[in-house]
Amino acid sequence: MKQRILSLIFLLTYPTIVLSQVAEELNPPNFIKTITFKSNTTQGQLPILKLGESLKLEFDALTGNEEDFYYIIEHFNFDWTPSTLVKSEYLKGLDNQRILTYENSFNTYQIYSHYTLNIPNTQTRALLKSGNYMISIYDDYDEMMFSRKFMIYEDLTNVGVKVKRSRDVKFIAEKQSVDLVITTDNNMNLNNPLETIKTVIIQNNNLNTAISDLKPQYTLGNELIYRYDTESAFWAGNEYTFFENKDVRAANIGIQFIELKELYNNYLYTNISRKNRPYTYNPDINGNFLITVLDRDNPDVEADYVMVHFSLLHNELKDKDIYVYGNFNAFMIEPITKMEYNPEAKRYETIMKLKQGFYNYKYVAVDKVTGVIDEGAISGNFWETENNYKVLVYYKDLGARYDRLIGFGEATSVNISN
Missing domain, CATH: 2.60.40.1930 (Macroglobulin (MG2) domain)
Structure with missing residues (x-):
C-alpha cells in the first residue's frame, strides 16, 4: 500500500x-x-x-x-x-x-x-x-x-545600450561592463517593473555566457536605468582567430598548405597562446562563420567539405582540456571539437570537417572535473577587444501567462568609454 x-x-x-x-x-x-x-x-x-x-x-x-x-x-x-x-x-x-x-x-x-x-x-x-x-x-x-x-x-520599448570599461579596479584591464536604459512611451505602463521586467545581455551571440535577470536600479520618469559595477560585466576576451578556404585548391588566409586525399585537407598555421602578449586589433566577426566559395554561383550546394587541421603550440595541461570554440557549432563543448595533445610536437591538435567559408574560432580551456569553461585561458582578456552585445527585455504583467519580449537593443565596444 x-x-x-x-x-x-x-x-x-x-x-x-x-x-x-x-x-x-x-x-x-x-x-x-x-x-x-x-x-x-x-x-x-x-x-x-x-x-x-x-x-x-x-x-x-x-x-x-x-x-x-x-x-x-x-x-x-x-x-x-x-x-x-x-x-x-x-x-x-x-x-x-x-x-x-x-x-x-x-x-x-x-x-x-x-x-x-x-x-x-x-x-x-x-x-x-x-x-x-x-x-x-x-x-x-x-x-x-x-x-x-x-x-x-515586439518593438514596444527603446533599449539604450552602452559599453563601459569595468568599474571593478581588479579587472579594469580585462572586463567590459554593459549599461542599459529602457524607455517606454506613454501608451505602455509597466506595472511593478522590479518584478515584471527581466533582461538578458548576450555577448557575441553566445547564450552560454549571457547575463540574465538584472533588476533596474533606478526609475526616472518612464526610464529604467541599469548601471551595475560588477553584475553586468563580461570577460572581454580577445579578437577571434580566423581562416578562409573559399578556394579549396589553394592556400588562403590562415592556411599553411593543402593536401588532397578523399577530401581536401587544409592545414592551418599553428596558433600560439596570446594570453600574455600585448593586445593587437584584428577585425573579426565575433565568433561567427560565413559559407563562401570562389567561382561558384550557389555556395549552398557547390561549396565542398574540407578536413581542417587545427594546432595550438602549448604545454600540456594536466587538469584541463582544450577545445576549438566558435559559432560554427553554437559555442558548444563536444567531443568533435576536443583537441588531443601531441607530445612529440608539443602541441594540441584536432581535425574537423567543415564546409568552405570564412570561420572565426578560438581555443578555450575546460576544467576536467567541474566542466567550467575558461575562455581567456589561451586567448587572454583585454578591455580593448571589439565585442557585440545584444539586450533582450521581457515583460510578464500581473496575471499574464507568458513572458513577452518587448524590446531589443544592440551595441558594440568600438566606442567603449570609462
Whole structure:
C-alpha cells in the first residue's frame, strides 16, 4: 500500500518536474553539418526577429540519401522553461511537418543534401506571440537530430545600450561592463517593473555566457536605468582567430598548405597562446562563420567539405582540456571539437570537417572535473577587444501567462568609454 501511495505521488508530481526543466540546445550527429539561420544581412548568428519577420533555417545532411526531416516549434518562458501557452495560441497553422525544400550537392567530393526551411510557409503560417522559441528537427524515426533557440520581439520599448570599461579596479584591464536604459512611451505602463521586467545581455551571440535577470536600479520618469559595477560585466576576451578556404585548391588566409586525399585537407598555421602578449586589433566577426566559395554561383550546394587541421603550440595541461570554440557549432563543448595533445610536437591538435567559408574560432580551456569553461585561458582578456552585445527585455504583467519580449537593443565596444 505504501509503495502504491509513493508511486501515485510520483506520477502526480512528474509532469510538474518535466515542465520545470530548462530547455537546452542539442547539437546534431556527425552526418548533419553547417546549421545556419539567415536573414537579409546575416548568416549563422543567433536569430532575434521582430514579430512578423520570416525565419530561414538551413543545414546539410552528409549521407547522400535524401533523408526526410520534420520540424517542431515550441514556445518558452524567459528562463527557457516551457510556457503554459498551447500551440494554437502561439502558432497559426501546423508544425510537425516534413521539410520539403532540399537540393543535392553539385560537383563536390563530399556528397550531401542541403535543406532549407522557411517560416512562415504554407503549413506554418505565422508565429503569433513574442518570446523565446525552440525549433527541433526530427528524422523519420521520430528521433531528435538537433534543436536551436531563437527569439521574437515586439518593438514596444527603446533599449539604450552602452559599453563601459569595468568599474571593478581588479579587472579594469580585462572586463567590459554593459549599461542599459529602457524607455517606454506613454501608451505602455509597466506595472511593478522590479518584478515584471527581466533582461538578458548576450555577448557575441553566445547564450552560454549571457547575463540574465538584472533588476533596474533606478526609475526616472518612464526610464529604467541599469548601471551595475560588477553584475553586468563580461570577460572581454580577445579578437577571434580566423581562416578562409573559399578556394579549396589553394592556400588562403590562415592556411599553411593543402593536401588532397578523399577530401581536401587544409592545414592551418599553428596558433600560439596570446594570453600574455600585448593586445593587437584584428577585425573579426565575433565568433561567427560565413559559407563562401570562389567561382561558384550557389555556395549552398557547390561549396565542398574540407578536413581542417587545427594546432595550438602549448604545454600540456594536466587538469584541463582544450577545445576549438566558435559559432560554427553554437559555442558548444563536444567531443568533435576536443583537441588531443601531441607530445612529440608539443602541441594540441584536432581535425574537423567543415564546409568552405570564412570561420572565426578560438581555443578555450575546460576544467576536467567541474566542466567550467575558461575562455581567456589561451586567448587572454583585454578591455580593448571589439565585442557585440545584444539586450533582450521581457515583460510578464500581473496575471499574464507568458513572458513577452518587448524590446531589443544592440551595441558594440568600438566606442567603449570609462
